[in-house]
Amino acid sequence: MPTDPSYLILVVGPTAVGKTDLCLKLAKKFQTEILSCDSRQFYREMNRGTAKPSAVELAEVPHHFINNLSITDAYDVRKYEEEALGLLGNLFQKHRVVILTGGTGLFADVIVNGMDAIPEVAPEIREEIIQEYQSKGLTWLQGAVEEVDPEFFAQVDRANPQRLMRALEIWRGTGLKFSSFRTKKKNVKRPFEVIKIGLDRPREELYKRIDSRMEQMLAEGLFEEAQGLFEMRGLNALQTLGYTEVFDFLEGKYDKEELIRLLKRNSRRYAKRQLTWFRRDPLIHWFHPSEEREILAFLANQIALNPPINATQL
Secondary structure, three states: OOOOOOEEEEEEOOOOOOHHHHHHHHHHHHOOOEEEOOHHHHEOOOOOOOOOOOHHHHHHOOEEOOOOEOOOOOOOHHHHHHHHHHHHHHHOOOOOEEEEEEOOHHHHHHHHHOOOOOOOOOHHHHHHHHHHHHHHOHHHHHHHHHHHOHHHHHHOOOOOHHHHHHHHHHHHHHOOOHHHHOOOOOOOOOOOEEEEEEEOOOHHHHHHHHHHHHHHHHHOOHHHHHHHOHHHOOOHHHOOOOHHHHHHHHOOOOOHHHHHHHHHHHHHHHHHHHHHHHHOOOOOEEEOOOOHHHHHHHHHHHOOOOOOOOHHHO
């Protein structure tokens, strides 16, 4: 006997665009739960620089994959795929619709399309790259990756040496670009339908929101939080926007005025790379975050709910 299909609503977009607010409204409308695919929000110790939902927002709707890890935990996208799919299997037993949201394109992509089969590389190659990075620095690492794999370099968080080193080790170990493995999608069939929504704003509007958010993060204690994590700055989880800039300031590489400028500039650049990633997917339907009724009407048209959703009630 046929059963009604399950639907995963994927809401993506650049940092500060307004994903959290919309997803809360959608979750309440569909009486469902939210999974985060923002890898920066997994870690309990990182709060001020990751734009997690507030405690009030977390209490309003059940959330998953927020504050579920420590920065000392070993974790990667394959582990996330395994855990998220297991959780979705349970959630779809009680909800017809579940929401997945975040700005980390790779983590969203793996839930929808699966993980490409990336070959193993000899550990001595990675060790060699680590030693080179430690002696030559981040600027060298960035240049090396840009030279061998400009497509990947255009999309990656360039302040994250772990991802950069991964791309370089694949190149040295196989002679192939890391980006080439990420475009050969496995023909996976998930036990749910996926509806993709992208949020965007005019560039000037988005950049003003990014600058304002960064000022708010600093006012709420980003600097002090990063200062408290300084001794652990070599951990993979801390190689991320917002924290690496403060660590460099604490090491005396620039003054506080330059720190604030770099935090805002790098956040805007990160948003641009996020949009570049998501714009590649023709199945994403784009909206301005204020178009709430249009978004719900679109979802109602995609999902055969009984009774149907009334878009005017959002």
